[in-house]
Amino acid sequence: MKKNYLFVTLGLVSAITLSACGGSEDTNASDKNNDTEQETTENAESETTSSDESESEENEEEETDGEWEYQVGDTNEDGSLKLLARNDTSETIETASISLDFPQVTVAEVVEWPADLADYYDFEPTGVIQIDVEVLNSSEETINFYIGQATITTSTGEQLEPDFLSSDHIGGEFIGSVNKSGSVRYMLESSDPNEIEWVRVLVDAPHDENFESVGDDIDVQIDF
Numbered sequence: 642m643k644k645n646y647l648f649v650t651l652g653l654v655s656a657i658t659l660s661a662c663g664g665s666e667d668t669n670a671s672d673k674n675n676d677t678e679q680e681t682t683e684n685a686e687s688e689t690t691s692s693d694e695s696e697s698e699e700n701e702e703e704e705t706d707g708e709w710e711y712q713v714g715d716t717n718e719d720g721s722l723k724l725l726a727r728n729d730t731s732e733t734i735e736t737a738s739i740s741l742d743f744p745q746v747t748v749a750e751v752v753e754w755p756a757d758l759a760d761y762y763d764f765e766p767t768g769v770i771q772i773d774v775e776v777l778n779s780s781e782e783t784i785n786f787y788i789g790q791a792t793i794t795t796s797t798g799e800q801l802e803p804d805f806l807s808s809d810h811i812g813g814e815f816i817g818s819v820n821k822s823g824s825v826r827y828m829l830e831s832s833d834p835n836e837i838e839w840v841r842v843l844v845d846a847p848h849d850e851n852f853e854s855v856g857d858d859i860d861v862q863i864d865f
Contacts, residue, residue, distance in 0.1 A: 709727070709729075709745075711724050712724070713725065713726060713727060716752060717749075719755070720752060720753060721751065721752055721753050721754065721755055722749040722750065722751060722752060722769060723749060723750045723752050724747060724748075724749050725747075725748045725749060725750050725768070725834055725835060725837075726747065726748040726837065726865035727745055727746070727747045727748075727865075728743075728745065728746045728747075728863050728864065728865055729744060729745040729746075731743045731746070731861070731863055734859060734861060736846060736847060736856035736857050736858075736859060737780075737784070737846075737847050737855040737856030737857075738778055738779045738780035738782070738784060738847075738855070738856075739776060739777070739778055739779075739784060739786050739815075739847045739856060740776070740777040740779065741774070741775070741776055741788065741844075741859065742774070742775040742776075743772060743773060743774060743775075743842075743863065744773045744774075744775060745771075745773045746770070746771070746772050746773070746840060746863045747770070747771045748768060748769075748770055748834050748837050748840075748865060749768055749769045749770075749771070749834065750767070750768050750834045750835065751765070751766055751767055751768055751769065751834075754766070761806060762828070764828075764830055766828035766829050766830060767829045767830070767831065767832065767833060767834055768828075768829040768832075768833075768834025768837075769807075769826055769827070769828060769829070769834075770793065770795070770801070770826065770827040770829065770834075770837075770840060771824055771825070771826050771827075772791070772793075772824065772825045772826075772827075772840075772842065773822075773823075773824050774788055774811060774821075774822060774823060774824070774825060775820065775821075775822045776788055776811065776812065776815070776820060776821050776822070777819075777820040778815035778817070778818060778819055778820070779818060780817070780818065781817050781818055782817070782849065782850075783814060783815065783816050783817065783849070783850050784814075784815045784847050784848075784849065784855065785813065785814050785815070785847060785848050785849070785850075785852075786812055786813075786815060786844075786847040786848075787812045787813060787844070787845060788811060788812040788825070788844055789803060789808065789809070789810060789811045789812035789813070789823070789825055790802075790803060790812065790844075790845075791803065791825060791842050791843060791844045791859075792842075792843045792844075793827055793840050793841060793842050793843070794840075794841045794843075795829075795832065795837050795839070795840055795841075796836070796837055796838040796839045796840075797829075797832035797833065797836050797837055798832065799829060799830065799831065799832050801827040801828070801829070801830075802827070803825050803826065803827060804826045804827060804828045807826045808823070808824060808825045808826045809823025809824050809825070810823070811823035811825070837865065838864065838865060839862050839863060839864045839865060840862070840863045840865075841860070841861070841862045841863075842859065842860075842861050842862075842863065843858070843859065843860050844858065844859040845858055846858045846859075
């Protein structure tokens with residue numbers, strides 16, 4: 642699921658400098674005691690501040706976990722794709738014993754179609770839609786669910802089938818309580834990827850070993 646757009650963890654590093662106070666040599670014993678107490682208090686406060694700052698830094702590190710390596714507007718390493726849009730907020734979809742998640746759905750513009758792919762396609766796509774998928778079968782029964790064959794339509798009027806050359810092989814038979822994940826990719830043939838406002842994902846209902854449907858068809862729209 643991380644072929645084009647990967648998760649990264651961003652770390653924050655900072656230095657904390659602590660200072661201590663010292664008493665004067667010509668003060669009396671009482672003043673020295675007061676100075677010592679003040680130093681102890683200040684040191685304790687400094688240690689508390691240091692601890693709070695360390696906890697704050699750890700929280701900041703945790704909050705940055707899960708950010709994407711490529712942000713909208715970035716071009717990938719080989720310069721072939723520019724990321725135009727991403728949705729990573731869709732909710733879990735449940736049908737029968739199947740739970741379906743889309744960790745991210747992205748739209749990318751083809752900046753330069755690699756020459757080594759020209760022999761495998763009879764057209765040069767204008768863009769690529771990638772749907773990252775996580776599927777869980779919570780039943781102990783064998784269920785068939787073909788998420789890897791999902792049809793999509795776009796706000797620009799294209800109806801597309803998966804590009805099997807670049808997509809992961811997911812879906813199919815779920816033997817008992819198992820999960821599968823991967824990416825399904827679709828090549829835009831004619832429309833401008835910059836104009837895509839939503840993608841509609843359609844998947845047939847899961848069925849059992851007797852080819853009887855055990856849930857509902859999936860029809861969900863992902864907005865950008």
